[in-house]
Amino acid sequence: MKTTANLLVSILEQSHSAIAIYDSIDLNIAFVSQGMLDILCVDRSILGRSFCACFPHFKEEGFSSILKNVWKTGIVYQAERTPANIVHEETKTLRYFNFEYRPLLDEEGKTYAILHTASDVTEQHLAYKNVEEKQEQLMFSRELDVLASTLAHDLKNPLSVLKIGNSFLSKNVGVSVKVSERWFEAFAASIQNIESIINQTLQLGKIRSAEKEVACVAMDKKIRNCIDEIKLVYPDKQMEIKLGDLFPLYTDGGIVYQVFINLIGNAVKYAKKSGEAFLHIYSEKADKGVVYYLEDNGIGIPEDELQKVFLTNERASNTAKIAGSGIGLALVKHLMERIGGTIHLWSELNKGTVVRLFFPVSSRTLA
Known part of the structure; x- marks a missing residue:
């Protein structure tokens, strides 16, 4: 026994x-x-x-x-x-x-x-991660709703200018050339603002409808495509763009496009009118990820406004005369957070801006 x-x-x-x-x-x-x-x-x-x-x-x-x-x-x-x-x-x-x-x-x-x-606890962990991801998607969708609502609100201002101007000129046929030119300049600025808002709204629509698709992104090709598109949007802007090492990323290619099209667009749009404008884009391998830098010599951002520019509908005070919706950097920040990345800005007024983007290494596990 x-x-x-x-x-x-x-x-x-x-x-x-x-x-x-x-x-x-x-x-x-x-x-x-x-x-x-x-x-x-x-x-x-x-x-x-x-x-x-x-x-x-x-x-x-x-x-x-x-x-x-x-x-x-x-x-x-x-x-x-x-x-x-x-x-x-x-x-x-x-x-x-x-x-x-x-x-x-x-x-x-x-x-x-x-x-x-x-x-x-593998099954519980995967279920938890699934719920966590759905919550993140819901939060992201709500954030997009806020951005879309902001864009819709912003659209009212340029439309009001067009309506008021059209009404004034139709009722005052004999106004001076100088007055007419001022209204036409206001019309042109309003139309540019409307185009910007429509483009941003279309971007939100693409992001909302797209699922995250993680794949290897050839950054050399991706960034060159973004540059070509921006040159078509701003044909009168002359800027020297220098490209350094552009390491591939394993992430969502659609999000990468949205991030760089906004940032490169900002660098070109806010370039100085005088002197030689340049933009340097390069990357470095870092612990647990890849870091991308965009360095320009544009108009810069006042130091006390660096954090404010990431808020929806907020723009730097020195950009008032340049068309824009005030949503680009807020959108970029949301997109980087969605893929687990970060964005940081360093800027000096009238000297330029440095943007640092951190893209984390994918958490894939190979069998």
Whole structure:
């Protein structure tokens, strides 16, 4: 007849709960339940062997170091929704776990074993991420609603100018040439504003209807296409555009287009009227991502207004005479946040602006 201890071990071995015990600093596997074997996709041949020898990929992922630190310090380690690659028949599968490494201490407070418990929460994690993504999409949609509403409101001003001017000129046929020219200049500015608002509205429509499609974006081609389009919009603007290293991005190509078409358009639109205008676009590899810079020598932005320009319907005070909706940088900021990136501005009045865009590395996991 089995002793109580042996009976308990036998019961625990068949348990669907994931349990393992390591009884040396070398992480010798002294006990493992069926539940843990199922999670790790191994059999009982791992008993009596070291954790590092059985799971070299876990050593690479840092779990062995954590276990050894728990043994040395006697401090419990807990983690939730932690990614780990499970290897089965040479195939890696990314799973997510809640787990605990609990040191078992003797009377002197020294570790004599580590109790490892775990639960596979991959399905819950993926469901949570799905809900989180849907919430982000809903928030983004609401933000687009605000931007669209702002554009609709902005449209009233240039339309009012056209209506008032048309009414005035139709009722005052004999006005002087000077007065007529002033009205025609106002008409031209209003029409330009309306075109800008319509273009921004179309951009919002494209963004709203498009799902994020992550793929490798050839930035050399993408940026050159943006430059060609901007030159068609501003044929009278002369600007030297210098391109440096343009590293590819693994992200949503549509969002990249919207970001750069707005920023390059701003650099050209707000270039100085006198002197040689230039724009330098280049990228650098950074920790966990790629950074793009756009440097120009345009009219710049007052230092105390740098954060304000990211707000909807806000423009720098020195751009009042230049047509615009005040939505471009707000839109760019929303788009960068949508793909997990960031945008920062440095600017000096009458000297130019530097835009820094950080694009994070994709979180793809290859099997």
